[in-house]
Amino acid sequence: PAITAYRAAILDSLGDPTDLGIDNSYRYFEDGLMVVENGQITALGEATDLLTTLPADITIQQYSDALIIPGFIDTHIHYPQTGMIASYGEQLLDWLENYTFPAEQKFADPQHAADVSEIFVNELLRNGTTTALVFGTVHPASVDAFFHCAEQHNLRMIAGKVMMDRNAPAALTDTPDSSYQDSKALIERWHGKGRLHYAVTPRFAPTSSPEQLSLAGKLLQEYEGLYMHTHLSENKNEIEWVKNLFPDQNGYLDVYDHHHLLGERSVFAHGVHLCDEECQRLADTDSAIAFCPTSNLFLGSGLFNLPQAEKFKINVGMGTDVGAGTSFSMLQTINEAYKVMQLQGKKLHPFKSFYLATLGGAKALKLDDKIGNLEPGSEADFVVLDYNATPLMKYRMAQTQSLEERLFVMMTLGDDRAVKETYAMGKPVYSRD
Numbered sequence: 434p435a436i437t438a439y440r441a442a443i444l445d446s447l448g449d450p451t452d453l454g455i456d457n458s459y460r461y462f463e464d465g466l467m468v469v470e471n472g473q474i475t476a477l478g479e480a481t482d483l484l485t486t487l488p489a490d491i492t493i494q495q496y497s498d499a500l501i502i503p504g505f506i507d508t509h510i511h512y513p514q515t516g517m518i519a520s521y522g523e524q525l526l527d528w529l530e531n532y533t534f535p536a537e538q539k540f541a542d543p544q545h546a547a548d549v550s551e552i553f554v555n556e557l558l559r560n561g562t563t564t565a566l567v568f569g570t571v572h573p574a575s576v577d578a579f580f581h582c583a584e585q586h587n588l589r590m591i592a593g594k595v596m597m598d599r600n601a602p603a604a605l606t607d608t609p610d611s612s613y614q615d616s617k618a619l620i621e622r623w624h625g626k627g628r629l630h631y632a633v634t635p636r637f638a639p640t641s642s643p644e645q646l647s648l649a650g651k652l653l654q655e656y657e658g659l660y661m662h663t664h665l666s667e668n669k670n671e672i673e674w675v676k677n678l679f680p681d682q683n684g685y686l687d688v689y690d691h692h693h694l695l696g697e698r699s700v701f702a703h704g705v706h707l708c709d710e711e712c713q714r715l716a717d718t719d720s721a722i723a724f725c726p727t728s729n730l731f732l733g734s735g736l737f738n739l740p741q742a743e744k745f746k747i748n749v750g751m752g753t754d755v756g757a758g759t760s761f762s763m764l765q766t767i768n769e770a771y772k773v774m775q776l777q778g779k780k781l782h783p784f785k786s787f788y789l790a791t792l793g794g795a796k797a798l799k800l801d802d803k804i805g806n807l808e809p810g811s812e813a814d815f816v817v818l819d820y821n822a823t824p825l826m827k828y829r830m831a832q833t834q835s836l837e838e839r840l841f842v843m844m845t846l847g848d849d850r851a852v853k854e855t856y857a858m859g860k861p862v863y864s865r866d
């Protein structure tokens with residue numbers, strides 16, 4: 434009874450299309466079968482080939498006009514900003530002061546944190562996102578609430594408490610020592626528990642003293658497998674501010690580098706305005722960037738230069754950055770990424786887009802041995818996308834000739850309505866109908 438097979442069109446990413454070439458970067462089965470046993474994928478192939486090898490009494494779940502892909506991976510999002518998404522009129526620094534900090538102050542109340550965590554996790558699952566790298570607030574209980582919710586659905590999630598000891602309202606600041614102690618307690622409580630991981634989370638350079646950044650670096654040395662999650666070079670005024678606050682460091686990235694915050698599990702949101710030296714340093718340390726197109730457009734931050742990141746072979750994942758981002762949908766996020774590239778005279782191929790939203794994110798998070806693909810041995814986190822989700826999608830899909838074309842229509846017109854089912858560890862965690 435523990436074996437279930439899913440029969441549908443199935444698309445699996447094998448690697449970065451930019452490195453492998455489009456044709457070698459995926460496997461596609463028009464009439465595919467994916468076998469799941471005890472939460473793991475054990476076989477993937479053509480249904481007609483695989484069915485003969487399986488016991489006769491297994492359950493087969495069949496989907497038509499649908500595409501199974503790995504669960505989406507959101508490499509940068511703020512759960513406490515769920516209630517202030519779509520706040521009008523400001524760019525980064527005023528947006529933080531006028532909207533973000535007031536919203537985050539409400540998380541002093543653990544009940545509020547529990548309520549928003551539930552709304553947030555449901556929204557991720559409605560959009561087919563099965564793993565995310567998540568900001569909490571400065572309040573340790575905000576992270577307890579989120580992890581508790583993630584644990585109930587058995588989701589692979591990464592989160593951390595914001596470390597912020599200056600340039601923010603008093604109600605939202607900690608101290609170097611309290612941030613160190615509070616983070617340590619959360620790490621002991623949650624890091625490595627089930628599918629959960631902890632991220633040391635200094636908000637961004639302007640809201641941390643050098644002492645606090647040093648202690649963040651100390652935490653990373655004290656525990657195995659911790660993530661480091663922060664913001665980098667998002668907005669021109671922010672970058673000027675960092676230069677003034679840290680005159681002894683050689684630019685924004687160097688502030689983090691100086692405090693030993695770069696590394697293979699370090700994820701920097703945005704990186705919209707990076708010079709070649711910074712790109713080289715990110716690549717050399719195996720750090721990752723979260724590309725957040727809806728946020729970068731919404732806050733008027735700028736256009737992320739993906740070709741520059743590719744040239745330096747930096748790991749890149751996609752981030753929604755809700756609540757500066759305007760959608761939980763990774764489909765809408767890659768749709769906007771395509772437009773960001775168009776504004777720079779470049780193309781974003783549909784296979785590359787889907788790669789970035791799944792396996793690319795898993796690679797950026799160093800989790801590609803577990804998630805982000807449907808190869809045997811992977812955890813069975815996947816989504817069922819509906820080609821006929823809306824009347825327009827159905828009509829447009831009927832005109833398509835190729836998988837490439839269908840993927841592009843899916844990412845351009847699709848959103849939460851296109852997510853029919855979401856599975857985590859082989860269990861349904863969301864069903865649309």
Ligand code: GUN
Pocket residue numbers: 511525529533636637664667728754757
């Ligand atoms: N930089 C520092 N904090 C934030 C935040 O909450 N959102 C975004 N987009 N950028 C930030």
Ligand code: FE
Pocket residue numbers: 509510511664702754757
């Ligand atoms: Fe952010």
